[in-house]
Amino acid sequence: MITTRRRALFAAIVGAAALSAACAHAAPDVASTPPMGWNSWNHFAAKIDDATVRAQADAMVKSGMRDAGYRYINIDDTWEGARDANGVIHPNSKFPDMKALADYVHSKGLKLGIYSSPGPKTCAGYEGSYGHEAQDARTYAAWGIDYLKYDLCGLSPSMIAAGSLDKAQDIELAAYRKMDAALKATGRPIVYSLCQYGFFQPWRWAPSVGGNSWRTTGDISDTFPRMLRIGLSQAGLAKFAGPGHWNDPDMLEVGNGGMTAIEYRTHMSLWALLAAPLLAGNDLSTMSPETTAILTNREIIAVDQDPAGVQGDRVKAEGGLEIWAKPLAGGAKAVGLFNLSDQPAWLEVHFADLGFAGPVKARDLWAAKDLGAIWAYRVEVPEHGVVMLRVGG
Numbered sequence: 001m002i003t004t005r006r007r008a009l010f011a012a013i014v015g016a017a018a019l020s021a022a023c024a025h026a027a028p029d030v031a032s033t034p035p036m037g038w039n040s041w042n043h044f045a046a047k048i049d050d051a052t053v054r055a056q057a058d059a060m061v062k063s064g065m066r067d068a069g070y071r072y073i074n075i076d077d078t079w080e081g082a083r084d085a086n087g088v089i090h091p092n093s094k095f096p097d098m099k100a101l102a103d104y105v106h107s108k109g110l111k112l113g114i115y116s117s118p119g120p121k122t123c124a125g126y127e128g129s130y131g132h133e134a135q136d137a138r139t140y141a142a143w144g145i146d147y148l149k150y151d152l153c154g155l156s157p158s159m160i161a162a163g164s165l166d167k168a169q170d171i172e173l174a175a176y177r178k179m180d181a182a183l184k185a186t187g188r189p190i191v192y193s194l195c196q197y198g199f200f201q202p203w204r205w206a207p208s209v210g211g212n213s214w215r216t217t218g219d220i221s222d223t224f225p226r227m228l229r230i231g232l233s234q235a236g237l238a239k240f241a242g243p244g245h246w247n248d249p250d251m252l253e254v255g256n257g258g259m260t261a262i263e264y265r266t267h268m269s270l271w272a273l274l275a276a277p278l279l280a281g282n283d284l285s286t287m288s289p290e291t292t293a294i295l296t297n298r299e300i301i302a303v304d305q306d307p308a309g310v311q312g313d314r315v316k317a318e319g320g321l322e323i324w325a326k327p328l329a330g331g332a333k334a335v336g337l338f339n340l341s342d343q344p345a346w347l348e349v350h351f352a353d354l355g356f357a358g359p360v361k362a363r364d365l366w367a368a369k370d371l372g373a374i375w376a377y378r379v380e381v382p383e384h385g386v387v388m389l390r391v392g393g
């Protein structure tokens with residue numbers, strides 16, 4: 001994990017860089033809608049191994065998550081072993097046969113993701129891809145990998161040593177381009193997920209280095225304030241996302257135990273409105289029916305996965321009461337009425353303010369209830385809660 005000291009140092013050097021917008025090169029043929037799946041880090045961190053990954057794949061099928069659209073089973077940091085005399089990376093003893101694991105995951109109708117760093121070491125201090133990019137990409141493709149999270153960490157010392165923002169950014173862009181070219185050269189479609197904590201406004205340039213998604217913030221944790229801080233900080237970033245290239249406010253914490261069910265519904269709703277990758281970060285093999293219901297709610301998932309691929313944004317904020325909306329294909333809108341305050345509150349939305357002329361059909365998505373054709377909606381929302389509507393269309 002990136003340390004607080006290193007993060008502060010790195011942020012001080014690179015955090016203020018302003019970059020011009022780059023044209024999009026990220027391939028929309030992978031990730032035409034935000035990737036959905038699971039990632040090992042939030043729940044298991046270093047305690048991840050072959051058996052646990054297989055159990056997650058089994059649970060993704062059994063819980064109905066696969067049928068709801070989840071596909072990727074992503075192994076995060078700590079799988080890496082040593083390189084052999086030819087420089088080929090091998091997994092450590094927790095993963096005896098990565099190809100066999102990929103075959104197993106594929107046999108369930110799922111896809112397998114992996115993790116590396118452009119630096120010599122990963123965030124957790126394991127072997128990174130520095131100097132072995134093409135070789136690693138070929139190894140991943142030979143194993144049957146479908147997704148790569150490429151985490152900056154180990155490159156930050158050389159960026160810091162570069163001595164200027166521009167030079168540091170040149171190093172970063174070159175590193176991300178190098179792995180993009182290496183992945184493309186394999187001929188295998190592999191989702192390319194950039195992870196560099198939002199430094200240097202990645203939304204402006206990540207598509208130009210091939211990124212299908214890019215982290216926009218530091219790491220999430222399983223607390224309501226942290227989740228909220230990350231989610232709300234996405235305001236204004238909608239214009240940078242679209243099919244094949246997505247803002248990534250980090251993986252889900254739903255089901256990890258640090259928030260209430262109401263707060264997890266708020267988390268899931270906000271991520272859906274943000275067209276964020278939906279990567280569950282809990283233990284799928286032991287989740288409660290309530291967690292399963294939150295993660296598999298088809299109407300909320302449909303907001304995230306809407307084929308128009310337009311990210312939502314904040315419409316209005318008054319104290320802890322916020323309204324966010326996301327345009328959907330066919331002229332409808334998803335609308336989130338968020339009560340982020342510490343007591344129940346009434347929220348009201350007038351559909352004319354969202355661009356609708358006249359009364360429109362509305363539906364409460366979590367309640368699975370049609371509200372009829374209405375001009376406006378006023379509803380009491382519990383503290384830290386949300387009411388999600390689909391309006392019009």
Ligand code: GLA
Pocket residue numbers: 001002041076077122123124151195218219
């Ligand atoms: C960083 C990333 C996390 C995770 C860890 C693994 O902190 O932001 O998502 O991948 O590294 O070491």
